[in-house]
Each structure stands twice: as C-alpha cells, then as structure tokens.
Amino acid sequence: MTAERPTVALVAQRAGVSVASVSRVLNGLPAGAATREKVERAAAELGYRPNVFARSLKVRRSQQLALAVADVGNPVYVEMMRAIEDEARGSGYRLLVSSTGGRSDDTLALLDSLSSGYADGLLLSPVRVDDTLVEALRRVSFPAVVIGTIPRSVPLDNVRANSAGGVRLALEHLHARGRRRIAFLNGPSDTVPGSARRRAFERTARTLGLDPAPELRIEAGDFTLGEGRKAAEILLERTLPDAVLGGNDLLAIATMQVLTERGLRIPDDVAVVGMDDTELAGVTSPALTSVDLGAHERGRTAARLLLARLTDPAREVQRVAVQPTLTVRDSS
Amino acid sequence: MTAERPTVALVAQRAGVSVASVSRVLNGLPAGAATREKVERAAAELGYRPNVFARSLKVRRSQQLALAVADVGNPVYVEMMRAIEDEARGSGYRLLVSSTGGRSDDTLALLDSLSSGYADGLLLSPVRVDDTLVEALRRVSFPAVVIGTIPRSVPLDNVRANSAGGVRLALEHLHARGRRRIAFLNGPSDTVPGSARRRAFERTARTLGLDPAPELRIEAGDFTLGEGRKAAEILLERTLPDAVLGGNDLLAIATMQVLTERGLRIPDDVAVVGMDDTELAGVTSPALTSVDLGAHERGRTAARLLLARLTDPAREVQRVAVQPTLTVRDSS
C-alpha cells in the first residue's frame, strides 16, 4: 500500500521520453503521436496520478472553490449548494463546503484560512453581517462572491434575494384572500434576512391596511423548526391571527404543526405562508404556500459570477438581484 | 490586490534571519527568543500566510479529509457531518464534503480523484454497494473508513449501524402496543440499508407472529419525503394497517402526512415509527417515535478511526457497530 507513488519522472523513464513531454501529453498540449502513445501507455501501466500540490504550487491554482453557509441543515442551503456544485464541477472545480454556524467570527476565521490559498475562490452566504465582517470583506484579496445583501461599500460580486418583494407577494396574496389579522413569525432580526423581512413586513402591512397590533409580530431564536415551534406557541398563547407568514419555510411548518395540535384548521381558521419554497413545502399537509426566493438560481448565478471573475479578475463588479415568485398551495 | 504574496524568503529577509529559522518559528519548533520575536514581527507586518501547497508538497500531507455522502439533503447525513466536522476541525483538518448522489459510479469517480492525494483520508458512506465498488474499495491505497455495511473482504476501518437491531426494537415496541398488522414502508432494497432493514423486518415479523400479508410491504423509490408520499398513497390504497414502520424518518413523516390527509388519527388508527431519529422527529405532530441508529456516534467514531489510522497506518483494521436506541414519542 505504501508503494512509491509514480511521478512524472518515472513515467518519463518508462516511456523513454523527457518529463517535459510527459507533462505535455498529460495536459493535452501539442505532442507527437508516437510520444503521446508511449506516455499514455506508461502512465496507465504505472497507474500514474498527478500530484495536485506540485501542480498547484506551480500553476498557482487549486481548482478548489470554497462555499461557506450558515447552516447545512437548512434545506434552502442544500438547494443552493446543489446548484453551485453543478456549476463548479462542470468547470472542473471541486467544492469545499464549510458550515459557519451563523456566527460572524466563524466566517472571519474562514476568510483568514482562505488567504492561505487552499481555494481559488469563495462563495459566502453570511447570515449575520457586522462591521468587522464588512471590514474584512472589503479587504478580501481573492475572488469571492457574496450570496446575500451586503453594503455597497463592499466591492465584491454579489447576488441577493429580494426579500422585500417576497414579503410583499405573500402579504398581497393573503390580503386578496381576505386576511387582515396577519401575524409575522420571523427569524432573528439581527440577521440580514430577518431584518430585511421585518422592515418589508411593516411597510407592506401599512400599505395594505393590515392589523398593526404588535402582538402579531414575533421573532424566533433562529430560522429552525425547533425555535419556530417555541415562537408559534407563544404567538398563539397571546392571540389568534387569521394568517401567519413565516420568515422561512421551517418557521412556517413549525407554525402549522402547532396550529394543528391546537385543533385549528389550515387554511380555514388560519392560513399559513412560508418563504424559500424548499422541498419541504410540497410535502407538508396541507401543502405549504411559499415564496420562492430563488435559492437555486442564486446559487447558480453566484457560481457563474465567481467562475467569470476567476477568468477575468479585472471585470467590473456585478450585483445581481433574483426576483421572487409565489407558489400558492393548500395552506392559504 | 494582485500584490505579491509574501513568502518565507521575504519574511526571512525582513527579519534578518534564514528561511530555515522562519520556518521553525512559524511551525513552533525550538528557536531562540530573539529570533522568534523578529520572525513573528516580520510575518505580522507583511501579513504573511503560508502557501499550503508548498507545504503539502513537502510534508506530503494536505490536512484535508474528504467526506462522501449519498444525499446532503437527508438530515441524517447532516447530523453525521456535524459530528465529523467537529472531530476533524479539532485535529486541525479541513473537511471536504461531496455529495455522491447515491450512484455507485459517482463514488468511484471520487475514489479515483482522491488518489491524486488532495485529501489525506476519506470517509465514505455509500448507499449502494455493487461488485465494482467493492473491488475498488479493496484496492484503496490511502486511509479510508466506510460508514455503513460492507463485505468483510474489504480491509477498511468500518462503522456500521445495527439496522436489524433497530427494526427489531421498533417492531417489538409496536407489538407490545398491541399492533399486529404492521406495514413496512421501506426505501429501495437495492441499497445496503434498504436490504438490511427488509431482511430484519421479515425475520422479526415472523418471530413476533405479525400479519405476513405481502400487501403490507412496500418500497419507496428513494429514502425521501417525495417518494415516501407516493409509496404511502399506494399502500393505503390497497390496505389499512394498524401501524407503519418507515425505513427512515423521511418515509415515516411522509406516511404521517398521507394518513392525516385521509382523516386517519395517529396513533389511534395507525401508529407510525421512523428510523434515524433525526431532528425532524421531535417536531412533527404528533412527535414521531423513532429508532436512533446513532448517526452522530457513527460520524464521530468514523472520524476518530480515520484520525487514528492517519497516525498509525499499520494499525489493525477495526469494525465497529453502533447500537440503536428507541425513543418513544406520541406517534405510537
């Protein structure tokens, strides 16, 4: 097992050519047919595999892309990840996935280690963005694209969801269905999506003339099922809305469960709408109406922006917004 | 931004010492206090970051571990991944995650690229294991551990769940609750867990004297919510069991949804039990009784086995089985 790994030198010796020729053949560069044949045979016989570090050291590229997401357990990131992996693989890059756990210092630590060059580029989807992170992002010296909303002072390619548009879509839909006491079970408002969605909710609620009662607003400790349940119980303890908008699908699904446990009918008594339109939305019962914020498209677009920047580091910074769509199902 | 990256040579020059000394200080090897101080200052001033490829080329280690799982969207893998990431990070390794999509040739392609050495070791959780894969695993020439059941002819460290024991636990529980017409909504039996669970079900059902009717057995196209729903509809179309065991939590949850839609009460009319005891089990309504197959422990154990083998490649091959536990909740 600890057999010496064959190197270009060994292949060259066996093929009776120079290492330069071996390298050329193996990289598909112009070479004589005879040389090509000898090298390929020798490489196959020896089971030669190039040493990626030697190659990377020389060409200064790793063919690796890093992806940092807040929570690998959230289906919306899984969706995004799949799109990114497809693009990356299609262009010959491996994808390194790290879960930063939503804390901004984990993200910082990752940025730091990225500086050691083990990846050629970074896709970053931070959930909390504080001044320190913004400052670090402004100094980033390698290709990176941010998935999510960041200040314009950060000179990085960026693809963002239109949370505000999504909230509006959801509320207009519920309004059209005659709902007026619409509760908002949001995620933490110290996160970027949480605060964006909160502002959008307030604004749209006012425009539509919805019940402004503060007891209709509640914030879960995190964008998870568990925290969603807790928040839903508190909400229903203090008031009964005629509809609930969840800050994401997980929060909406948690709400549906608590409603069902209390014997309330969905959507008859309370309509429920989620955000992200994850895979889960289609399989709950009733199936969950949800706003698709374009996770798949955001992932794909971000990956493409990164690949483009890798090719042309000098290209102009792009900021792309992906528009939301509403999928109405049985929960509303 | 394309500023020249500082190298050890540059740090050495600025510190007025040799590159050897720089390397020693930066790697925490013995060095004089004065030297140490000069090097650390120079490195800090230059914002020096070591080139990981040069280092890996020299020391022949990448400090990367690769993890290949069948489906990053399945919460049981997320659980496993978290445990592995903790262990890996704790030992100074980065974790590269790849999703192989459950096809055995994807796994093969990964094994192949691993041979280029970009990771020091591999954690592999294949869902389908055919002869080609077994053959490839027998030839693997780098440290690898398999999470899941594989033939003993494969000389790799291995940690497996006790699916059979888990199925038995679930059935004995349902039997004790007076259920006799227990259906089994399994995943594909051309997968390793699928076939193991199927055999265990047949055996235990016989032992316990359960209704052996073949219409009580059904196989979903995959271990997912979507396929689970389809299978559950077919099952309930043809018969009404008094309990359903799902091949994993997703299949059990899908079953609960279909049952609820049809106005059946859980557990009064039909009890439901899942396997894996994922995060989801605690938050469905009713909460799902589920068999914990030790995903977290399997992940942790596998990571430790791999780290141990990295340290001592000659150590004896270990095969560890993780025992299941049953968590009874409201669905049964």
Added chain:
DNA sequence: CTGAAAGCGCTTACAG
C-alpha cells in the same frame, strides 16, 4: 516536436 533546466514556496536533514 522535444529536452535540459529553472523554479514554484516550503521543510528538513546536515553542519557548525
């Protein structure tokens, strides 16, 4: 088309 040689940025015996 092909080969000899330099060099990517590190680490590590080997002397002193």
Added chain:
DNA sequence: CTGAAAGCGCTTACAG
C-alpha cells in the same frame, strides 16, 4: 540555536 542547501513533483519558458 542557526544557516546553507537539497529536494518535494510538477510546469514552462528557452533552445534546438
């Protein structure tokens, strides 16, 4: 404790 030098396995001008 410290430095000069070799070498890890590649790629790529540079000659021929």
